[in-house]
Amino acid sequence: MTAQVVVRTDRQRRMLRRMPWWIAALFLVGIAVLWIFPFLWMLSASLKDNMEMFAGGLKLWPSKFVWDNYARAWNDAHFGRYLINTVVTTVITVVIVTIRCATAGYVLARYRFRGSKLFLGVLIATLFVPTGYTIIPVVKISMQLHLIDSLGGMILALSGGAYVSAILLYYGYFRQIPRELEEAAIVDGAGFVRTFFSVMLPLAMPVTATVAVLTFITTWNAFFLPLVFTFSRPDLRTVSVGMQAFVGETATDWSGMAAAGVISIVPVVVLFIFLQRYFVEGISGAVKS
Amino acid sequence: MTSRSVRFKTTWIWIFLVPTVVLYGVYTIYPIIASYWYSLVEWNGFDADQKFVGLSNYREVFADPLFWNSFKVTLFFMLLVVPARVLLTLLLAMVLNSPKLPLIGLLRSAFFIPVVTTTAIIGVVMRFILDPASGPITTVLTKLGFGGVDFLGDQHLALPTAAVLYVWKFFGVTMIYWLAALQTIPYELYEAARIDGAGTGQLFRHITLPMLKPFLIIITVLTVEETFHNFDLMYTLTGGGPYFHTEIIEIYIYRWAFAASIPQLGHASAAAVIFGLLVAVVGALQLWGVYAGRRLRGDQR
Numbered sequence: 001m002t003a004q005v006v007v008r009t010d011r012q013r014r015m016l017r018r019m020p021w022w023i024a025a026l027f028l029v030g031i032a033v034l035w036i037f038p039f040l041w042m043l044s045a046s047l048k049d050n051m052e053m054f055a056g057g058l059k060l061w062p063s064k065f066v067w068d069n070y071a072r073a074w075n076d077a078h079f080g081r082y083l084i085n086t087v088v089t090t091v092i093t094v095v096i097v098t099i100r101c102a103t104a105g106y107v108l109a110r111y112r113f114r115g116s117k118l119f120l121g122v123l124i125a126t127l128f129v130p131t132g133y134t135i136i137p138v139v140k141i142s143m144q145l146h147l148i149d150s151l152g153g154m155i156l157a158l159s160g161g162a163y164v165s166a167i168l169l170y171y172g173y174f175r176q177i178p179r180e181l182e183e184a185a186i187v188d189g190a191g192f193v194r195t196f197f198s199v200m201l202p203l204a205m206p207v208t209a210t211v212a213v214l215t216f217i218t219t220w221n222a223f224f225l226p227l228v229f230t231f232s233r234p235d236l237r238t239v240s241v242g243m244q245a246f247v248g249e250t251a252t253d254w255s256g257m258a259a260a261g262v263i264s265i266v267p268v269v270v271l272f273i274f275l276q277r278y279f280v281e282g283i284s285g286a287v288k289s
Numbered sequence: 290m291t292s293r294s295v296r297f298k299t300t301w302i303w304i305f306l307v308p309t310v311v312l313y314g315v316y317t318i319y320p321i322i323a324s325y326w327y328s329l330v331e332w333n334g335f336d337a338d339q340k341f342v343g344l345s346n347y348r349e350v351f352a353d354p355l356f357w358n359s360f361k362v363t364l365f366f367m368l369l370v371v372p373a374r375v376l377l378t379l380l381l382a383m384v385l386n387s388p389k390l391p392l393i394g395l396l397r398s399a400f401f402i403p404v405v406t407t408t409a410i411i412g413v414v415m416r417f418i419l420d421p422a423s424g425p426i427t428t429v430l431t432k433l434g435f436g437g438v439d440f441l442g443d444q445h446l447a448l449p450t451a452a453v454l455y456v457w458k459f460f461g462v463t464m465i466y467w468l469a470a471l472q473t474i475p476y477e478l479y480e481a482a483r484i485d486g487a488g489t490g491q492l493f494r495h496i497t498l499p500m501l502k503p504f505l506i507i508i509t510v511l512t513v514e515e516t517f518h519n520f521d522l523m524y525t526l527t528g529g530g531p532y533f534h535t536e537i538i539e540i541y542i543y544r545w546a547f548a549a550s551i552p553q554l555g556h557a558s559a560a561a562v563i564f565g566l567l568v569a570v571v572g573a574l575q576l577w578g579v580y581a582g583r584r585l586r587g588d589q590r
Contacts, residue, residue, distance in 0.1 A: 018389070025391045028384070032399035035457070039402070041425060042414050100308035107305040111298070119306070126317055128514040128572055132539030133565040136327060136546050136558055137320035160316025167309070192301040223409035223521040224539075228547060240409035244525055247413055254417055261414050265406045272405040276398060279405070283462060284469030 039265070045258035046070070053255050066255065073260035077249075081235060082242035083263060089155050089226075089238060090219045096159040097166065097215045098208060105170025106196055110182070120171075127164045131224045139228055151236055154229040158219055166211045169285055173207045174200065210282040213275050220268050239264035324565065327558035333551050346559035356560060358533055359541035360567075362448065366537060367516045369452040374463045374512050375505070377456070382467035383497070388476070397468075401461035408458060412525025415454055416441065441527050444534045451526055451535055458522065463512055470504035471497075510575040517568050538564045 033040075040060055045053050046069050048062040074080045108116055138157055139148065147153025177200070185195045201208070226238040237245060243264060246257055272279060328346055330339040350356050384390065385397055403411070418424050421439035430437055440450040478496055487495070520539040523529065529536035529544070536544075538560065546557035 018391075021387075021389045022391055024384070025396070028390075028396050029392065032396055036399055036402055038411070038414060038418055039406070041418060045417075096308070096312070100312060103305035104309040107302050111302050113299060113302050122318070123313075126321070128517070128568060129317060129321065129565070130517050130539065130568060132518075132520055132542050133324065133561050133568070134317060134320035135542070136554055136561060137323035138316055140323070140327075140554075141315060141319065156312065157316050160312035162313065162317050192298060196305075217405050221405075221407040221409070221521075223407070223525075224543075231547070240407045240521075243407075243410045243413050247416075257413070257417070261410050264410050268405050268407065269402065272402070273398070276401070280401075280465055280468075283465045 042258045042261050042265075045255055046262045048255055050253065050255050053258075069255045069259035070263070072253070072256045073246075073263060077242070077246050077256060077260055078235075078237075079239065079242060079260045079263050082237050082239045085151060085236055086220060086238040086240075086264075087267075089151060089158065090216055092155050093158045093219045094212050094215045096155070097163055098212050100159070101163055101166040101211055102170050102201060102204065102208065103196070105167045106174050106200060108167070109171045109174035110200075123162075123164050123167060126162050129162055131161075135224060135228060138225070142229070148229060149233045149236070154226060154236070157225055157229065158222060163215070165282075165285070166215065169207050169211060169282070170204060172285075173204050177203060206278070206281070209275070209278040210285070213271070213278045214282040216271060217268055217279070321565070324558050324562050327554055328562045329555070331553075331555045333553065342555065346555045347563075349556055350559045350563065355533055355536070356541060359536045359538045362533075362535060363517070363537045363567075366448060366452060366455075366519070367513060369449065370455055370516050371509065371512050373452075373456045374459065375509055378460055378463035379467050379501075381460075382464050382471060385464070386468055386471040397464075400464060403458045404461035408521035409525045411454075411458060412522050415526060419450070442531055444531050447527055447531060447535045451523060454526065455516075455519065455522055459515065462515070463508060466504070466508045466511065467501075470501055470508070473504075474500045506575075506579045510572070510579065513575060514568070514572060517571075538567075 044060040044062060047065050047067070049064070049066045049069075052063060107113075108120055138160075142148040142153050142157060145153070147156060181199065181203075182195055185199045190198065221240060222238070223240045223244075226241045227244070230236045230238075230241055234245065239260075243257070243260060246253075246260055329341060329343060331342045331346070332339040381400065385393060385400075390396075419426055419440045421427055421437045421442060426440075427437040438446070441447050474496065479492055482492055482496060517539075519537055520543070523535055523537050524540055524543070527535045529540040542557050542561050542564065545553050545560065
């Protein structure tokens, strides 16, 4: 009997001790809602008609759901087209970047050859090169190679960005794999290429996931390069450039624009929600190394 | 046999490097070098002839008050944004690192979400949210009895507003940096100190702060360098206006190279080279700071 009382007060005490944390959590949830308010507003605006949007102020729940905004954004504002462009560009860029960073990181980490130190040095020196600095020659050389005004050219230019951190992620990972593993593969008769593709690359799966997710988000959100590459080809715009153009063309269709914004942002947000572990790992890698 | 296999290996090593050498060479290394050449010529980008003009582009850029304006705007923006990003995120990260906090995963995700969304689209959406005529913020301000404020159209408010939005957008990145740093501190250390009777303030002063010091420098370096990549937000938010009050160097370059009716690539390239040097100098200064800091710590021990 007395023991039970003691247990209960114990639990109560524990609850009480946790109370401040719950209060803090609730407070933070409030801030978090404010934090993502712009997205909630965009989502709500995309479902209202333009009249209600101007009059409705802050009310988030639309009085009548207007799905037509999405049809307008998809067809009239060509966001269907832009979305396809963005998906194609992003997927191919992710594949190219992941493969090239994996192979480069592997070779730099596992082999010493003439110029390997220099190679790494040059890579690290270009860690922070901003797009604004390289953009003019990139456009010029793309013109000379007849790669401007094409998705292919844009993909190549996007995959040619420094991506130093991705190479370094692979580099760091491959470095710490014990040499015996590679030797075992070679004893088993695997050549250079087989060793990489069937032993080393599968081992580096977590890094690959991180690099792929980071590259996906960088490319999906890219703006400067796609803007400059599609000046004379509006049909090749990505969603980020399309949004800017939409404002220029029809400045009054706010709900259509909100719908276009939702169409453009939902894919990255969904990807993030499912793969956030890799994303967070990729970012924290910058601090740890 | 061995020499052949070595040569064979070397061949494969280079084959593995080829994609990076080609793409990175063409789209990163070549532009870095070519910018210097472009900055020495007069060229509109259409004609084949590039007239060599020596340093006159640089003279023009240095004589252009608008260039100095963009230079100032860029640095001022950095000063506005970096302390907020580095220190406020530390506060939030410390709260979100505590193992006792409920809903921690959800909260972290919520504060991180703006990072993954497209900056250029955020810029456009924010223009509506802050619209002085009928945006939701104006509606609230009007209801509260204040007049509408033209956040992005006012020449004194535009840059601070952009800075606030920038901090909001990239808050999550620095927060993750700090969380990664905080997770390097073993929890046992806190427990041991608490058993010895240390209070929260003491824990912070004697454990958290000293352990975080090396990270503070790295995180500041990363954050400072990131603020130089701000074309997307500024361009879509204000386009450099009103009256060049938010024209960062990247927009200045863009204006001369792509937005002018007759592009002046020489002029733009000269500005780009100066910008590249600025980024490099700031980076080098900070790395030197990291190095000096490390040496100092080494001496103390």
